[in-house]
Amino acid sequence: xxxxxxxxxxxxxxxGQEARLRCSPxxxxxxxxxxxxxxxxxxxxxxxxxxENIIDESGMPKERFSxxxxxxxxxxxRIQQVVRGDSAAYFCASSPRLTQPIEQYxxxxxxxxxx
Amino acid sequence: SQQGEEDPQALSIQEGENATMNCSYKTSxxxxxxxxxxxxxxxxxxxxxxxxxxxxxxxxxxxxxxTSKKSSSLxxxxxxxxxxxxxxxxxxxxxSEKLVFGKGTKLTVxx
Numbered sequence: 001x002x003x004x005x006x007x008x009x010x011x012x013x014x015x016g017q018e019a020r021l022r023c024s025p026x027x028x029x030x031x032x033x034x035x036x037x038x039x040x041x042x043x044x045x046x047x048x049x050x051x052e053n054i055i056d057e058s059g060m061p062k063e064r065f066s067x068x069x070x071x072x073x074x075x076x077x078r079i080q081q082v083v084r085g086d087s088a089a090y091f092c093a094s095s096p097r098l099t100q101p102i103e104q105y106x107x108x109x110x111x112x113x114x115x
Numbered sequence: 116s117q118q119g120e121e122d123p124q125a126l127s128i129q130e131g132e133n134a135t136m137n138c139s140y141k142t143s144x145x146x147x148x149x150x151x152x153x154x155x156x157x158x159x160x161x162x163x164x165x166x167x168x169x170x171x172x173x174x175x176x177x178x179x180x181x182t183s184k185k186s187s188s189l190x191x192x193x194x195x196x197x198x199x200x201x202x203x204x205x206x207x208x209x210x211s212e213k214l215v216f217g218k219g220t221k222l223t224v225x226x
Contacts, residue, residue, distance in 0.1 A: 031212070033212070033213065033214075035214075035216075040218075041218055042203050042216035042217050042218045042219050043158070043203070043205075043214070043216040044216070045213040045214065045215065048212050048213060055212070056212060056213060058213075059213070091157060091158065093214075102207070102212060103148075103160065103163065104160075104214060105160070106150075106157050106158040106159075106160070107157055108156060108157040109156075109157050111155075
């Protein structure tokens with residue numbers, strides 16, 4: 001049973017370009033969470049999605065950031081017109097949400113570098 | 116501000132010694148979880164303790180939770196060099212799906 005998969009693992013973008021980060025949850029998991037980790041910091045919640053629904057986006061910056069989790073395919077975190085401050089590690093987690101407490105399983109992360 | 120705050124921020128010990136890390140939080144929680152992150156890698160879930168539990172063990176790990184003090188501790192006994200990593204506590208606030216992480220404790224175990 002493969003774990004949470006994220007790709008790419010490393011992504012370099014120039015200022016102003018778009019970054020697309022992908023997350024494939026564990027098999028049978030229909031809930032996805034995105035977190036961002038700045039250097040020497042803990043993870044900060046960004047958004048929580050179910051298939052075709054955004055449930056909680058309270059941690060998403062108001063502009064340039066969007067997320068989706070389509071019926072088919074991976075969840076995508078999209079950052080438009082990237083700036084240097086977007087450089088961070090972006091982690092995806094998934095859960096089956098069948099039991100309480102909800103356990104989240106994390107992927108290896110995508111490290112975004114904006115030059 | 117962070118819901119969970121770990122201390123110390125950094126801890127350096129010798130192999131075989133015990134390592135204790137603490138986490139304090141501000142609001143009521145459903146549960147508290149501890150994660151390990153090796154440098155440049157993803158998070159590995161270590162242990163979850165529910166709000167109605169006081170202590171939990173898993174191998175060389177012992178976690179305590181004091182809801183009256185809003186604090187938790189993670190004890191790693193007989194540490195190994197492979198335990199070198201950052202350790203984070205994360206809390207799930209009442210009714211919420213999202214985890215709130217502290218800044219972590221960076222543990223170095225010297226061989």
